Amino acid sequence: MRRLLNKIRKNSRSQEDGIFFEKITKILGFEPKELKYYRKAFTHRSANKLDEKGNPFNYERLEFLGDAMLGSVIAAHLYNEVPSGDEGYLTKMRSKIVSREHLNELGRDFNLLQFVESKVNSSQFGENIHGNLFEAFIGAIYLDKGFAYCEKFIQNKIIKQYVDIAKLEGKVISYKSLIIEWCQKEKAPFAFDFIEDNGQEGQKYFSVKLSINHKIVAKARATSKKKAEEKAAQRAYFAFQEKIIKK
Amino acid sequence: MRRLLNKIRKNSRSQEDGIFFEKITKILGFEPKELKYYRKAFTHRSANKLDEKGNPFNYERLEFLGDAMLGSVIAAHLYNEVPSGDEGYLTKMRSKIVSREHLNELGRDFNLLQFVESKVNSSQFGENIHGNLFEAFIGAIYLDKGFAYCEKFIQNKIIKQYVDIAKLEGKVISYKSLIIEWCQKEKAPFAFDFIEDNGQEGQKYFSVKLSINHKIVAKARATSKKKAEEKAAQRAYFAFQEKIIKK
Incomplete structure (x- = not known):
């Protein structure tokens, strides 16, 4: 036993x-x-x-x-x-x-x-x-x-x-505003779409999809809407930079 | 040319x-x-x-x-x-x-x-x-x-x-005094013998040989007599400890 x-x-x-x-x-x-x-x-x-x-x-x-x-x-x-x-x-x-x-x-x-x-x-x-x-x-x-x-x-x-580092140095205040500025200049429509979820331990999370020209260009998930937006914008920004360098 | x-x-x-x-x-x-x-x-x-x-x-x-x-x-x-x-x-x-x-x-x-x-x-x-x-x-x-x-x-x-670590913790103030104490207890004669030299760049150095029972047990070299003595005493102390553990 x-x-x-x-x-x-x-x-x-x-x-x-x-x-x-x-x-x-x-x-x-x-x-x-x-x-x-x-x-x-x-x-x-x-x-x-x-x-x-x-x-x-x-x-x-x-x-x-x-x-x-x-x-x-x-x-x-x-x-x-x-x-x-x-x-x-x-x-x-x-x-x-x-x-x-x-x-x-x-x-x-x-x-x-x-x-x-x-x-x-x-x-x-x-x-x-x-x-x-x-x-x-x-x-x-x-x-x-x-x-x-x-x-x-x-x-x-x-x-x-x-x-x-650019952000820590205070050179970039917000990637979201950089992205918005760029979209306005290019006359490209953009949207941040949110989904809220409750993680595993009751902590609230926000998932966001950033679309530019009706195509999803970046995703992110964080504990606040603002953070998720900023993360997605940063990812989109870096992805664009890479493309520009590769060209 | x-x-x-x-x-x-x-x-x-x-x-x-x-x-x-x-x-x-x-x-x-x-x-x-x-x-x-x-x-x-x-x-x-x-x-x-x-x-x-x-x-x-x-x-x-x-x-x-x-x-x-x-x-x-x-x-x-x-x-x-x-x-x-x-x-x-x-x-x-x-x-x-x-x-x-x-x-x-x-x-x-x-x-x-x-x-x-x-x-x-x-x-x-x-x-x-x-x-x-x-x-x-x-x-x-x-x-x-x-x-x-x-x-x-x-x-x-x-x-x-x-x-x-023992010394940094303040548990051992000086290895020289530990060695001297031990020698006096064991009635073992001991001596610190110095040689002064001038390094390569004019910095004075002191080499010391520590003998116990007329046998050299440790050597050290440092920028002051006191430091060289202490280093030699510490080396002798650790060498003794190892022998005791090995016994």
């Missing part, structure tokens, strides 16, 4: 692990090796867990590690991307990219809160939980797969999607 | 490169791939150099990069080495390790000043030049060989030689 119970427990555990594995893989863009690091990244101190050596098992130390890894990947990116920027410029740009506000946005967009194991209700967490989980997640990637994968994730999922 | 001159120039350049290559290899503990990164790491802004694209060619941007890489390697080391330390502890320990004073000491011990290309006399540089060159050097390693080699250099040449 005990064996049977253990087997059921084991199976339900592996089923749960399977779902967790799939979700993490989707976020990462590659397969994790060991799930334990990600479990740790999403364990809140209120869960009062200890590891096999009796040390606290929660994400707080991973935040420290993730913050350092994120800082160095962004530093290398800026160093290569802006060869004319001096030390002061690089430092300022990095702190804009890894600002508390931006980290919270990233954690929220990846919906990391869905994974949290804690004894307190998630409504009691402050806004910073999103950024903290995000940093811890980066720390887990480093421990699981090493620096190169950390860099790969940050490049593909953060820098390409979120880091826009 | 011009060809001959060019050939001579080229040869004297490659001879100079050869010496530079040897010296850098000795410091790194492995061979560099491209010398240009290290040349940049040792070029002061007063040299007024530009790269092929017209951007300033000096070490200031590399300092930014090296600082970030050093920070993340030390973060990972502390994370693994002190599993019981919380986020606050890890942050505090890291800032002790990468303190301005410590970075200056490292730059001075590696004698990085010997490589500097500048239009001002080296006596005009402040004390911080040593730490700045050291950070830039780490940045050059990252660009030349990638994160893994950066980590290797920092592990072998810095952490193993300089980073002593």
Whole structure:
């Protein structure tokens, strides 16, 4: 009987692990090796867990590690991307990219809160939980797969999607207005079409399709209409730029 | 005639490169791939150099990069080495390790000043030049060989030689006094024997041999007698510890 119970427990555990594995893989863009690091990244101190050596098992130390890894990947990116920027410029740009506000946005967009194991209700967490989980997640990637994968994730999922140097420099205030201006100049009709959905954990999301000349040119999804519009406009803008360069 | 001159120039350049290559290899503990990164790491802004694209060619941007890489390697080391330390502890320990004073000491011990290309006399540089060159050097390693080699250099040449967590925590004030205490308890005669030398660039160095029971147990070299003594005592202490563990 005990064996049977253990087997059921084991199976339900592996089923749960399977779902967790799939979700993490989707976020990462590659397969994790060991799930334990990600479990740790999403364990809140209120869960009062200890590891096999009796040390606290929660994400707080991973935040420290993730913050350092994120800082160095962004530093290398800026160093290569802006060869004319001096030390002061690089430092300022990095702190804009890894600002508390931006980290919270990233954690929220990846919906990391869905994974949290804690004894307190998630409504009691402050806004910073999103950024903290995000940093811890980066720390887990480093421990699981090493620096190169950390860099790969940050490049593909953060820098390409979120880091826009022109915008951070204040040269571009809004891609939406750039697109609208261009459409008006070209007399091309355009539209932003929205669909609202409720994500997996009750967080509201807005999907938007941007059409120009009645053809869909970009899609985006975010936690507010304004953000989704801006993301879609940015994607359309970069797609156009590429076409112009290729011509 | 011009060809001959060019050939001579080229040869004297490659001879100079050869010496530079040897010296850098000795410091790194492995061979560099491209010398240009290290040349940049040792070029002061007063040299007024530009790269092929017209951007300033000096070490200031590399300092930014090296600082970030050093920070993340030390973060990972502390994370693994002190599993019981919380986020606050890890942050505090890291800032002790990468303190301005410590970075200056490292730059001075590696004698990085010997490589500097500048239009001002080296006596005009402040004390911080040593730490700045050291950070830039780490940045050059990252660009030349990638994160893994950066980590290797920092592990072998810095952490193993300089980073002593017990001492940073204030648990051990001085290895010299630990050794003396032990010798007195064991009634073992001991001696620190010094030789003074003048390095390559006129910087004074002190070499010390620590003998216990008339047998040399450790050697060290540093820029002051006190530092050399402490380094030798620390090496002797760790060597003893290893023997005790192996027993």
